[in-house]
Amino acid sequence: MKRVIVTGGAGFIGSNFILYELKKDPEIFIVNVDKLTYAGNLENLKEVENDPRYVFRQMDICDAEGVSALFDEFDIDTVINFAAESHVDRSISDPMVFIRTNVLGTATLLNIARDKWSDGNGGFREGVKFLQVSTDEVYGSLGPEGFFREDTPLDPHSPYSASKASADLIVKSYYDTFRMPVNITRCSNNYGPYQFPEKLIPLMINNCLNHRELPVYGDGLQIRDWLYVEDHCKAIDLVVREGEVGQVYNIGGHNERTNLFIVNSVISYIHDNQDETVDESLIRHVTDRKGHDRRYGIDPQKIHDALGWEPETMFENGIRKTIRWYLDNGEWIDGVVSGAYQKYYDEMYRGR
Ligand code: NAD
Ligand code: TYD
Numbered sequence: 131m132k133r134v135i136v137t138g139g140a141g142f143i144g145s146n147f148i149l150y151e152l153k154k155d156p157e158i159f160i161v162n163v164d165k166l167t168y169a170g171n172l173e174n175l176k177e178v179e180n181d182p183r184y185v186f187r188q189m190d191i192c193d194a195e196g197v198s199a200l201f202d203e204f205d206i207d208t209v210i211n212f213a214a215e216s217h218v219d220r221s222i223s224d225p226m227v228f229i230r231t232n233v234l235g236t237a238t239l240l241n242i243a244r245d246k247w248s249d250g251n252g253g254f255r256e257g258v259k260f261l262q263v264s265t266d267e268v269y270g271s272l273g274p275e276g277f278f279r280e281d282t283p284l285d286p287h288s289p290y291s292a293s294k295a296s297a298d299l300i301v302k303s304y305y306d307t308f309r310m311p312v313n314i315t316r317c318s319n320n321y322g323p324y325q326f327p328e329k330l331i332p333l334m335i336n337n338c339l340n341h342r343e344l345p346v347y348g349d350g351l352q353i354r355d356w357l358y359v360e361d362h363c364k365a366i367d368l369v370v371r372e373g374e375v376g377q378v379y380n381i382g383g384h385n386e387r388t389n390l391f392i393v394n395s396v397i398s399y400i401h402d403n404q405d406e407t408v409d410e411s412l413i414r415h416v417t418d419r420k421g422h423d424r425r426y427g428i429d430p431q432k433i434h435d436a437l438g439w440e441p442e443t444m445f446e447n448g449i450r451k452t453i454r455w456y457l458d459n460g461e462w463i464d465g466v467v468s469g470a471y472q473k474y475y476d477e478m479y480r481g482r
Contacts, residue, residue: 131208131259131370135200137163137191137239138213140170142325143263143359147212150363152178161204162186163197164213165231168470173462174324191235194242201246209243210261210370211236217328218267218290219478222420225289232293236262237300244310253309260312261370262301266355266382267291268316271423278316279429280378287421298378305376313373315366317381318428321448322359323455327467328474330354330389331449334396335456336463338408344397345479348418350390353425357383358443358452368437382428383441392449399453416482 134151138144139162151158164170166188178184185204189196191213200206213235215221215228240260247258269278270285284299286292304310319330327336337344365381373379387395393413400408433439443451456463 132157133159133161133204133206134208134210135161135163135204135206137209137211138170139186140164140166140172140174141212141216142169142322143320143362144212145171145174145324146322146359147210147363147366148175148184149178150360151367152181152183154367159183159204160185161200161206163189163191163200165190167215168474169216169326171324171466173465192230192238194238197239198242198246201242206246207255207258208261208370209239209259210263210366211239212263214263214294215290218288219328219419221288221290221293223477225293228289228293229296232290233296233300236297240301240304240310244304244308247310254311258311259370259375260301260304260310261366261373262297262312262314263366264298264314264316265291265294266316266318266380266426266428267423268295268298272425272427274425277427277429278380280316280380280432287423309376311375313369313375314378315369315381316378316428317362317365318355318357318383318426320357320359320362322452323459324462325359327463327471330392331396331452332456334393335400335453336467338396338400338412339404339456339463341408341412343414344393344412345416345482346389346393346413347416347422350393350415351388352422353386353388353427354392355382355384355386355427356392356445356448357381357385357441358448361441361443364442365433365439368439369433372437374436377436379433379436380428380430381433381439382430383445384428384430385441385445386425386427387445395449396453399450404457416479
């Protein structure tokens, strides 16, 4: 991969990925294509904005003409599609934007890439790849035993996960039908710097810092399999460079925790390092999410065996680094929680 479109590069994982690649690969050239929805923030990329190996274009991935022109302008050989509406709760209140961006947007990118990368003989140019960043949520919910494997049947429940599963199937169809060089990665819940405070960990950190109640959905015993974002970036880098075309790779760290464990970890770090008045009394159990998946857990054996990937960040280290980052980057949080965020928070949590 030399000349890469990274979509959604102003979001949480996309911006961590761009920062990681520009540090790692002196030869790479990245075009960050992002619509800058509420979740996109160019502040994340301040340190690279003048790097000659990086350009930003504000664009919707559903804009076929615009995306097509970028392929010609930059002679793109790789697409890594992070762009998505990514928050389950928002997909419950407003599903259509998820269908549009996650399904139609992915199909638009894929179709343009197919056209631009054609070798004119029914095949594809050497060295091209389309990587779809997906989620373990496409597999649905686990009981107390077992893990998601790549051959676990898709069984999404929320409009978010259903839109991601739909996109995965379209990507798969381009491999099955046209033998287009694609990969799909499915990762578990990420955490780390630059995550928007609608997701569990940054929301709880922000609320602790503001002495706001900590809204735990239902009994708080739901389980997520947490993955430090930099470990995820390394896995994507490996898959895009070395992954066998047509393959799906699950990415997870065998790091399952209940939501209450996560919330208590945030409380205790902030209590010990920042503000002694923050304690468990801030926790409030609120009405559960509709259709809430109980447990996610990934079996990452395939990517380990095929590409030698394994997560390097122990949860205890990762969570400390993450909370420290939010404590040290108060201006970043202040920037993202102004205006529209307050309205979102009130609508989602008031009277819940
Ligand atoms: P995010 O919500 O932080 O960022 C999404 C980015 O996409 C934003 O910058 C936004 O502006 C951009 N975007 C949205 N709609 C767009 C459109 N129509 N055109 C162009 N850009 C658009 O999301 P994230 O947490 O960084 O997730 C990135 C990807 O990883 C997503 O595809 C998501 O489904 C997947 N994923 C995330 C997690 C996680 O824990 N965060 C876990 C599994 C999979
Ligand atoms: P979230 O970060 O939204 O990720 P996902 O739903 O994609 O797994 O939520 C993680 C877990 O935390 C999920 O079980 C829902 C729960 N949760 C709360 O209990 N309270 C909250 O305020 C939020 C945002 C999430």
